[in-house]
Every structure is written in structure tokens, then in C-alpha cells.
Amino acid sequence: MRFTRWFAPTCVVIAATVQSLAALPESPSPATAKAPIDQLIPWLLNEDQQLRGVPFGEVIFDTTGKRVLPFDPNNAVDQRVAKAISVAADETMKRLNAPGSTIRNVDRINEVSSHFEDTLRDLLSSTAGLRCEFPLTAEGKVQRSGYPDLRIIDRESKRVFYLDPKLYATGSRNSSFRAFYFEPRKATNKVRDDAVHFVVGFEHETREKNGVWKFRRWDLVDLSRFTVNLKAEFQGSNRDMYRAEAIVASSEK
Numbered sequence: 001m002r003f004t005r006w007f008a009p010t011c012v013v014i015a016a017t018v019q020s021l022a023a024l025p026e027s028p029s030p031a032t033a034k035a036p037i038d039q040l041i042p043w044l045l046n047e048d049q050q051l052r053g054v055p056f057g058e059v060i061f062d063t064t065g066k067r068v069l070p071f072d073p074n075n076a077v078d079q080r081v082a083k084a085i086s087v088a089a090d091e092t093m094k095r096l097n098a099p100g101s102t103i104r105n106v107d108r109i110n111e112v113s114s115h116f117e118d119t120l121r122d123l124l125s126s127t128a129g130l131r132c133e134f135p136l137t138a139e140g141k142v143q144r145s146g147y148p149d150l151r152i153i154d155r156e157s158k159r160v161f162y163l164d165p166k167l168y169a170t171g172s173r174n175s176s177f178r179a180f181y182f183e184p185r186k187a188t189n190k191v192r193d194d195a196v197h198f199v200v201g202f203e204h205e206t207r208e209k210n211g212v213w214k215f216r217r218w219d220l221v222d223l224s225r226f227t228v229n230l231k232a233e234f235q236g237s238n239r240d241m242y243r244a245e246a247i248v249a250s251s252e253k
Helices: 007-022 030-045 056-064 076-097 113-125
Strands: 130-133 150-154 160-169 195-204 215-222
Touching (some): 076 113, 076 150, 076 195, 076 215, 113 130, 113 150, 113 160
Parallel strands (some): 160 195
Antiparallel strands (some): 130 150, 150 160
């Protein structure tokens, strides 16, 4: 199967196929129930050929219809916004490294991320000529989870820049473990503009027990040449699993 712009809809097919099968009548014919899954599984098993090194810009375009624009260092608007983000990143790191920081007693690094988002948003919103907000979904709702975290608008040009803060531990910069994900869903899609897409990555030292978080540096990354991989995963909830008709034995109490 040749890779073209057909790839990104296939990302959605993984979830859509399972959902469509769940919506079938209770006693579908074998051909009706198995045909979609029989086509999907072999394709997913061929992941090395089809599902790796996919241009992020194409995934965004095919799932949202919006373009990922490259950062242009010679463009005045791009320069202005990148400079503002840089100033805000410096100040964010300074504030959250301070002795009275709001993250001083936070135990898990995952719980620190929202503090970076909030601080960057406040600083960028107070920058002359910019507005920074949490992007709305297609349904017009604020959703903190999922990509991207922040939407920056240059008031003069009306151009949009997406910014996603990431935190990583010293020594893990070259790690192959997942550090980024994008879930293509229509209802919760937060990419609604042609825009430059940025990640700002903050590096932190390993936190000792009862110690404090210490952030050392940051990098602003242009995602226009970013490539991503698709991990095939079928999911189920406790509600799906512990159905009364499926339980064959239980404890007496």
C-alpha cells in the first residue's frame, strides 16, 4: 500500500473501525463483522513500512485541513513572536525555579506541566501586541489535555502560532521513548488555524527525594519538519471489561 495523504485518515480508522464494530447489531453476519477488522489488522502489522517517519504537517493537514507553516527567521512577525516566547520562557523558568515557586512541593513532573502552561500564557498575554489563550475545540470548549496547549495571536497581522510546552529530564534528550502525541478527533480537535507550530522544551535536573525541581535550559522547536510514528493500540475500559454477562466467578464478599 503506497503512502500518500491517505495515511492520516487511516489514523482515525483505528478508532473509527472499533467504534463502528461496536455499533453493529448484536448478531451481525460474520462477513459484516470481520471485513473491516480483517483489512485493518494486517495493515497495522506492517508498521515498519507504513507507520513511521510520517510528516507531522501532513497528519495535521489531513485530519484538520489546516497547514503547518514553517518558521521564517526573515519574517518580521515570526521574529517578533519567537522573541516574545523566548523572553516568556526565560521568565517562566526563573519564576518556577524560585524558592517560593508554586511547583516547589509538587511530587510528579506530570503535575508540573500545567504550571508552565499557565505561566507562559499569563506572560505572553501581557506582552504588547500578542494575545495568548487556551485553544478551543471544534465544539468551542476549552480542553487542557491534548495537543496543542497554547494559541498565540499576533494582533497586528492576525497570524496564529501554536505553542506546546514539554518537560524532560537531563540525560533523556536523545531518548526514543514517547514524548509527544497527537490524537486525531473531530470533536476535540484544537488545531483550527493555518499556523506555525512550536514546542518549547524545558530541561530539568533529576529531583531527589524531598528535593525541589530545578530547570536548566529551554529550546524552542519548529515542528514544520517534525516526523511522527503511529502506534497501533486497541483500548478498553473497566466498564467494557467487567460486564455482568462476562463474569464467570467472583469472591463471596
